[in-house]
Amino acid sequence: MLRIWRHAVNNVMLSLTGICAFVTASALFLILGYLIWNGGKSLDWNFFTKLPLSPGELGGGMANAIIGSAKIVALAALIGVPVGFMSGVYIAEFSGKAMANLIRYSADLLNGVPSIVIGIFAWTLLVVPMHHFSAWAGGFALSLMVIPVTLRATEQFLGQIPQSLREGALALGASKWKSVATVIIPAARTGIMTGIILGVARVSGETAPLLFTALNNQYWSKGFNEPTSSLPVMIYTHAMSPYDDWHRQAWAAGLVLLGLVLIANIAARMVLARGAASQRG
């Protein structure tokens, strides 16, 4: 009797966990399939080369949003990666324990701030005094989301470097800074790079922080000082519109955005795998 009961419990739990695992995996493939199905129909070469057209005109593309996203994300990485990386190095290698805990905790909280709130913050700080929306403001807002991810990746991978390597470098007459710069960081390089790529890819899909900062633009924006279109905001405005052709464009934009993020993810994993292989020799 007891054996049958155990058997039943075992089967129920096994199916339950198996089904949940299946749901997790299929969510990605459903989204991917749905996007390819709907976006693939609307995706053509014009999408990458033409500007959006007014409602009613068929065709057009989102070239300005692709370039705009690239500009904003590059700006975010340029600000966020060095700040996050340096603070990660600081708490992993130099600061005391209490200071490290404080900074790590702050980074975790920053990571948890809703992205819409980050958008409002950047709006108050940059858009209001400058009196206009800009790629600067958008890049700044996204950089606040890059910082904590980069910091945690840096700290985590530096923390995995064995103490014996640090002592090995110091014992040869390296100063603390030199040992960190020439042995510890290079040893953790691939892990840190992977974390950064994943973090930057993650924020490239953020919409809310850009709504109040970079806003949008139906045309090309010159430099970084004008309202700038981006793929996520473009998806948002096009999907909300009443026009069928705009809906199709939104699907295509969604597919392109997801494609870019997936490529970044796969690239990150390849970097990591190659790094691990070269360290094993």
Next chain:
Amino acid sequence: MSASPRSGVTGKEESLEGPVSSKQIAQAGPKLRASNVDFFYGKFQALHNVSIDFPENQITALIGPSGCGKSTFLRTLNRINDTIRGARVTGEVVLDGSSITEVDVTELRRRVGMVFQRPNPFPKSIFDNIAYGVRINGLARRSEIHEVVERSLRRAALWEEVKDKLHQSAYSLSGGQQQRLCIARALAVDPEILLLDEPCSALDPIATSKIEELLLSIRDQCTLIIVTHNMQQAARVADLTGFFLMGRLVEFNKTDFIFKTPAKKETEDYITGRFG
């Protein structure tokens, strides 16, 4: 340098009759002198009043059971223990007449090299591992580095095995080769003293005997201090041996005396395998 093999202290055959005091050893010229060293990890005192003179171009072995403080003592000599939070040293260590706390710490560690218990090559090529210390200390011109790398690998008896794969990862070497690589890396910056912290404990007997041969071959260029839990190893390579127990230096003498006629009962008990 007058130190042909087995000259210096052990060369004076007539003085082998009785225990040598530190003073007699000092006549050979202490390269490094530790006086009244106490060491604390937080509140725990790991070393009690340790004083040893290390004569130049001799191999000194520090033996004793696990946790006796021999590694801790070794690590105070190049101040690598400074990196441990809550560590505190009192007493004095004098290198060539000046206290090691007055020498710049990076310069001290360049002059007093260290080899660790487990081989710790950097995740770089064999070449870059050896060149590392030379480069960061600015010891050689770019054009001379290759020469320094070859000379160091030859001194560590590793050149023949790696000369065709200098640009492969150091991790591609076996454990014993990695440890000789670490010795070559330490020798590349021309240290006056080399500290070895149980360098063979992770190695098999063949790799161990290669390292021991290597130590004997470099002792005329370098003062060696080796911590080992392997008494046979101390007997095989060391000119002088110090026996540590519970954070104290129990006995320090020529190796023959320590192993044949130890003065203290604790030493005898340890040597004969009654504990430890």
